[in-house]
Amino acid sequence: xxxxxxxxxxxxxxxxxxxxxxxxxxxxxxxxxxxxxxxxxxxxxxxxxxxxxxxxxxxxxxxxxxxxxxxxxxxxxxxxxxxxxxxxxxxxxxxxxxxxxxxxxxxxxxxxxxxxxxxxxxxxxxxxxxxxxxxxxxxxxxxxxxxxxxxxxxxxxxxxxxxxxxxxxxxxxxxxxxxxxxxxxxxxxxxxxxxxxxxxxxxxxxxxxxxxxxxxxxxxxxxxxxxxxxxxxxxxxxxxxxxxxxxxxxxxxxxxxxxxxxxxxxxxxxxxxxxxxxxxxxxxxxxxxx
Numbered sequence: 001x002x003x004x005x006x007x008x009x010x011x012x013x014x015x016x017x018x019x020x021x022x023x024x025x026x027x028x029x030x031x032x033x034x035x036x037x038x039x040x041x042x043x044x045x046x047x048x049x050x051x052x053x054x055x056x057x058x059x060x061x062x063x064x065x066x067x068x069x070x071x072x073x074x075x076x077x078x079x080x081x082x083x084x085x086x087x088x089x090x091x092x093x094x095x096x097x098x099x100x101x102x103x104x105x106x107x108x109x110x111x112x113x114x115x116x117x118x119x120x121x122x123x124x125x126x127x128x129x130x131x132x133x134x135x136x137x138x139x140x141x142x143x144x145x146x147x148x149x150x151x152x153x154x155x156x157x158x159x160x161x162x163x164x165x166x167x168x169x170x171x172x173x174x175x176x177x178x179x180x181x182x183x184x185x186x187x188x189x190x191x192x193x194x195x196x197x198x199x200x201x202x203x204x205x206x207x208x209x210x211x212x213x214x215x216x217x218x219x220x221x222x223x224x225x226x227x228x229x230x231x232x233x234x235x236x237x238x239x240x241x242x243x244x245x246x247x248x249x250x251x252x253x254x255x256x257x258x259x260x261x262x263x264x265x266x267x268x269x270x271x272x273x274x275x276x277x278x279x280x281x282x283x284x285x286x287x288x289x290x
Contacts, residue, residue, distance in 0.1 A: 011278035015271045016254045023264045038064040045085040064097035072131045073104030073118045099144040099177045117150045120159040129171045144207050146177035149185045149227035162200035169205040179210040180240040185225040206248045212256040230259035245281045
């Protein structure tokens with residue numbers, strides 16, 4: 001198995017941005033000074049022009065494939081067709097990072113255009129671990145698993161999320177994609193402590209961090225945060241990121257923005273803000289551990 005999770009650069013090149021269609025032409029022309037690029041692999045299946053552009057960018061930027069359709073929580077297992085397409089893309093672009101969500105999106109013959117949450121039970125742990133092991137064996141790559149943003153509580157979900165993630169890592173050798181915005185959203189929605197959640201994650205398993213914006217709304221007269229990836233990173237999420245740097249050291253970090261896309265320079269500015277926090281914490285000459 002190939003170990004993904006090490007971009008291999010100093011902090012001034014450590015922060016990446018999500019590559020989205022409206023910014024593609026500008027990025028290809030400008031080649032901005034950003035550490036790396038993340039894409040959703042499903043957008044490049046059976047899309048030869050998009051793949052050609054990605055292979056061109058691969059010459060100048062490390063790539064991350066952040067899946068949204070593998071459905072690791074599906075009781076039916078993983079689609080062999082999807083897995084084959086993902087394997088072909090990995091061979092074509094040789095990503096430095098590979099990640100997916102702790103969720104499911106396929107049930108029976110129905111595909112849900114959403115990342116649906118799982119109860120944290122022994123049964124779910126066994127199911128997801130089997131699917132991760134299957135995917136990693138097929139792809140010959142380590143997968144980083146992202147903690148989800150959720151808006152409901154299961155009546156029976158006895159395993160704390162950090163413990164669930166840690167056990168997945170122990171059983172399968174996978175890693176963790178720590179989304180600090182998701183952690184903050186969930187903590188605020190359910191009266192939890194995001195700092196304690198962060199402190200409970202196994203340090204050596206965390207291979208990447210996501211940063212994003214959220215929307216502050218309401219449900220039944222109560223505040224509700226929604227992970228919408230459509231705004232600037234909020235101050236408390238920046239604070240949680242600084243705590244993550246203190247705990248995990250220098251690991252790749254991504255500015256994630258999917259809705260209400262701003263000008264490219266806004267994303268680059270957010271990446272610069274994340275990079276400044278890294279450099280301030282560890283110095284500009286620090287290099288990722290292998």
